[in-house]
Amino acid sequence: MVKTKSSSIIGKIIIYALLILLAFLMLVPFAWMLSASVKYNKDVFSFPMKWIPDEFIWENYSTIWTRIPLLTFILNTFKLTIIVTVLQVLTSSFAAYAFSKLRFKGRNALFLGYIGTIAVPWQAYMVPQFMMMREFHLNNTHLAIICLQAFSAFGVFLMRQFYEGIPDELCEAARIDGLSEYGIYRRIMLPLSLPAISTLVIFTFVTTWNDFLGPLIYLNSTDLKTVQLGLRMFITQYSSDYNLIMAASVVSLIPVLIVFLALQKYFVQGVASSGLKG
Amino acid sequence: MPSQANKSAAAAATPVKKRGMKKETREALIAYSFIAPNFIGFCVFTLVPVIFAFVLAFMEWDGVHAAKFIGLDNFIRMASDPNFKAAFVHTIVYVIGTVPTTIICALALAILLNQKIFARNFFRTVSFFPYVASLVAVAAVWNMLFNPSMGPVNQFLASLGVENLPKWAAGNDTAMLTVIMFSVWKNMGYYMVIFLAGLQGTNPELYEAASLDGANKWQQFWNVTLPQLAPTTFFVTIMVVIQSFKVYNEVYMITQGGPGTSTLVLVYQIYNEAFIGTPEYGYASALSMVLFLLVLAVTIIQFKAGEDKDAPKKKKHAKKAA
Structure with missing residues (x-):
């Protein structure tokens, strides 16, 4: 003892x-x-x-705003991040509902196609994607970043895994009560999937906010650049102003910190229930 | 926009049914209307470029003159390209250095943070934070902390009396090590969360049974925890491997591929060929194919290796469901 x-x-x-x-x-x-x-x-x-x-x-914190257009960078990034996150959550949960709760021809084949492309690294097709966007005259626009970030297969996969855990009987009962499929999605599935949505919001927000290579390839004009590019620009231009670099870094971390802390209580639950564990 | 268009298409489909459209057709139309907004974006911006990438790998194109089909020349060129050899070897070294370390650290963290401890949520948040923190910002700190002449890390080592202080990102031998250390530190929190989720799905009765049988903690870890975590470990391994082959940002921020070519990796070379100097879109795409085939091959090998272990796992799941 x-x-x-x-x-x-x-x-x-x-x-x-x-x-x-x-x-x-x-x-x-x-x-x-x-x-x-x-x-x-x-x-x-x-x-x-x-x-x-x-x-x-x-003063370090006031000086940084005058050295580079940091405010423009932050607003650009907010704009991109919010649009991408909203589009991603809406379209993924919409598609995931069909993959999980509706029966139709070609469902499994289509879903397999989605999953297959998760394994293809973006870096493997970023070059042709860039050339295609250039053909559409989308290079050096925010729309390019939105288009390439907002429709990921990962979001559909994550939401579908979560919906799989919601019993089909719930939808059946709602159908008998005369709710349309859109009604079931909006009134039942969306409210129930808050943990999964929080997880997806954190992932998408963080990925878009912190993305570097995408904006590096697509955004050339200074007034379009994002925080990450701006910060990198700052580091290159004022490489020995260590205190200012650190102040700008702190500023760039704050939005992500807020979103993360606000949603983190759903996060582990969301990862667990969306079956990311395979 | 597409979402609205499809909604109205589906709304139009509903009255049609009253005129005798089959129930199945109507249901399929509704289902497609759910999928369409995401699928159209996905097709145009992901699927088409993926197919395009395969074609481009066999062409020569600078983006100005007409593209020319050159068969396997791009791939033959790689054989004599010293940059490709360097990038290929360094990518493999990075993967070998990063994958096991990340998995072991993430698993250890998850087990530690799954105990009943004081301020557990605080510690979980702290370990996850580097993953969500902006890469440019944390890389800037790392570069200062590991600055060879002024950085606190080397100052600390010097105060301990270490001679021949490591040059970290600036040294030929230590640059890759620095990148790997940074990547592990930055990313392990994410995989820790996945392991935590896996641990919460383990069966507590098995631990009770094991301790009744006199198994110590270490034996319990090997014989109870690890087997139960096998599906999670499998998933995490695949994710870490894929992520590691794609490494670019970490290298760009810490070493810019240098010194010399000592940390040049595949994606770094792809970026350089396509976007720096005269664009070589064809050659860059051929390099992308190599990256893709590498990832595909390793993933298939992992799935094959995982198959034997998979069989008992599925049985367990079936039992749980019943």
């Missing part, structure tokens, strides 16, 4: 030691970023380092 108790205490100590190490590894870069963003540039790399500077240089 005594032996198990002491060994369980040792176990606890090991677990918490690991947790502290984990939090340290995960958070230190962010803490360092925050700390450097309110320092004088000359103090960023001072050793031994001070986590909390003697003097907070809040």
Whole structure:
């Protein structure tokens, strides 16, 4: 008895030691970023380092807006991210409903086609996709980014997996009550699939907000660029203004942090119930 | 737009039925109307380019002059292209370095964060945050932390008395290691969430039975946890492998493919051939085909290897459903 108790205490100590190490590894870069963003540039790399500077240089956060059109970049990214996320969630959940709850000819073949393309990396067809968009005169427009991000097979797959877990009897009962398929989708499936939708919103929001290669290929004009491109531009142009780079980085992280924290309680549930575990 | 058009098409289909349209046809029309908005976008912007990519791989095209069919010349050219050799080898090295490390770290994290511990949600959020954080921003921090001359990591190592401080992203030998470390740190939180979801589906009775039989924690992990997690591990492995073959951003942000060509990877070369200097769309597409075939081959091998393990898993699922 005594032996198990002491060994369980040792176990606890090991677990918490690991947790502290984990939090340290995960958070230190962010803490360092925050700390450097309110320092004088000359103090960023001072050793031994001070986590909390003697003097907070809040001007760093006002200077960055004058060095590059950061506000334009942020608004562009918001616009793209919101449109892509709304389109993605609507069209995916719509299609997923048919794949999961309706019977029609060619359902399995069509779904297999969808799944097949998940395995084809985007990077393998980005070149012909770019040339096609150029033919449509969509290069250097936001529409190009929207078109290539909004209709992913992944969203359909994720939503369908979740709908599979909702009993068919529920839809049958609604049909007998005279609800149309569109009514069932809107009144029953959408409200029930909140965890899956949250998961998809997080994924889509994060992917679009953080996308780099897509905007790099398609957006050339400065007034169209996204935060990621802008930040990269900033880093290249002012490569030794470390404090400003860190301040701009902090600003670029905030929107994602807000969305993530707002939706994260649904997240593990969403991943679990959408059967991403295969 | 397409969604509205299809809705009205389906609405039009409903009265038609009263004039005697078959129930099945009507149902199929409704189903297609659900799928159409996504499927049309998917066809135009994904399926067509995928097919186009296969054709382009056998052509020579700079985007200005007419495209010319050149058969297998693009692929023959690869054999004598030192950049391709470098990119191919580095992609494989990156995959081998990243896949097992990511899976082991993610699994360890998930098991740790599945315990009944204080502030569990905080720790889960913390481990997931690097995945959602903007790549450009976190890469900027990494580059500063691992700055060979001024960075805190090397300052710390120096204070411990380490000589020959590693040059990290700037060193020929350490550049790839730096990229791999960064990728694992950035992405393991995502796979941890999937493992967590898998762990929550495990059967607690099996652990009770195992501990009654005198199995210690380590034995329980090998004989109860791992077998139950097999489907999750399979899924995660496939995802990590595919993601790793596609690596580009991490390399671009940390090393720009350098120093020299020491971290040049396939997607980096594809981008360079197509978008830097004179465009070589045909050659870039041929390189894309190599990437695609690599991913396809490895995925098929994994599915074949997973088949034997799959059989008992399906039985278990059937039992659960019953």
